[in-house]
Amino acid sequence: MVYELYYWDGIQGRGEFVRLALEEAGADYVDVARQPGRGTAAMLKIMDDRGAACPPFAPPFLKVDDVIIPHVANILFYLGPKLKLAPQDEVLRYVANGLQLTITDFVAEVHDTHHPIATSLYYEDQKEAAKARSAAFIADRVPKFLGYFERVLQQNSDGRGHIVGTALSYVDLSLFQVIEGLSYAFPVAMRGYAKRYPGLAALHESVRQRSNIAGYLASPRRLAFNEDGIFRHYPELDSAG
Structure with missing residues (x-):
């Protein structure tokens, strides 16, 4: 089975939470927007399909055969058992989903630190509000x-x-990405975080050392953080705290 991941090219964004699960599992997947000849146009075509019963509102979404699964937590809830990245116990799978949805809430708040007024405005148009929001x-x-x-x-x-x-799950991988992103966006605020959150620091390091993840991080498949994604580093926002 080949999984097709649809997300914006050039940024990690929300798509990275799905990529990490696919990479850790060694799954056969295609990052569609980065494929020559397909790119973002292929993603927009699915989103704009007027004949579909329920086209996805926004990326990321996963296409498996003729099935399209939108939203990060929903995608990972689907992939988790298939990739052996979810608890076997059914109740714990719902617990994992709840944790992932909480991460979704957190990531939305990260985004709003640099776009507190409107996503249609540039960061430069809302800098003062962003400073207050970031603080x-x-x-x-x-x-x-x-x-x-x-x-x-x-x-x-x-x-x-x-x-x-009792085993690695997609939630562990997502928490790794959260710590990575926060450390990039707010290095001053995150300085010494390991003393305050030793469990998270240990989890982050253990994920980083996993062979598939280490290989992915060192590969060109892992896009660099930048100021077009969700986790953005603006020194004036970091010091606002």
Whole structure:
């Protein structure tokens, strides 16, 4: 089975949470927007399909044969059991999905630090509002979310360092990406985070050292963070905290 991932070319964005799961599992997948001859046009064609019963609203979405699955948490809920990246216990799969949806909420708040007024405006058009939003995000929201994930990790005392169940799951991979992104966007605010959140720091390092992930991170398939994605580094926003 070949999975087709549709997401914007040139940025990690929300698509990266899906890529990490596919890469860790060694799955056969195609990053469609980066393919010559297909690119973004192929993605937009599916989104604009007037004949489809329910075309996806926005990327990322996954195409498997004739089935299209939208939204990061929904995609990972589907892929998790197939890639052996979800707990075998059905109840724990719903727990994992809930954690992933919480990550989705957190990522939306990250986005709003640099686009607090409107996504249709450039960052430069809303810099002052972004400074205020980022200060509150760094002071209040980062500790709230990371503190929650740290607590869940610690309470999963039999999890061998994993946040749900006893083996690596897509939620662990997504938390790795969250820490990577926050460290890029807010290096000052994240300085010394390992002392405050030792469980998350250990999880991040253990994921980084996994052979498939390490190979992916060193490959051209892993796009670099940049100021077009969700995690953006603007020094003036980092210091706002």
